[in-house]
Amino acid sequence: MWIVELAFGAEPERLAARPAHRELLGKLHAAGTVRMAGPLADDSGAVIVLDTADPQEVLRNDPYFSTPGVTVVSVREWHPIVS
Template sequence: MWIVELTFTPAPERLAARPAHRDRLTALHAAGAVRAAGPLADDSGALIILDVPGRAGADEILAADPYFRTPGVEVRSVREWSPFLR
């Protein structure tokens, strides 16, 4: 699994791009590639938990979604995660 950590700024482009991004995450969740996703309570960023094999799979998801290149959105980190409870 992979944890993607995002940070946000108040750029209006981010808010305009968010509905399409959430639709994409919803489809990936239905397919089993996204386990959980959502903003931090203070809306300063978000976390996405991906269940894909290898870093290449995580990078492919990030590259396919224009949200991750939108002004106001920064991919802070992509880290492998090994949960012992699922």
């Protein structure tokens, strides 16, 4: 699994792109690729947990990750011990 950490800026493009991004997250969740996702409580960023061999494929296929106001802070492999 992978943890993707995002940071958000104030650019209006981010909010305009968010509905399509959330729709795609829903489809990826139904397919089992996105295990969980959501914004941080202060809306300064978000965390996405992916169950995939190639997290970069998810990042490449969602334009949200290259939208002004969205910064991918880290993509880290994760080995959960309970789920």
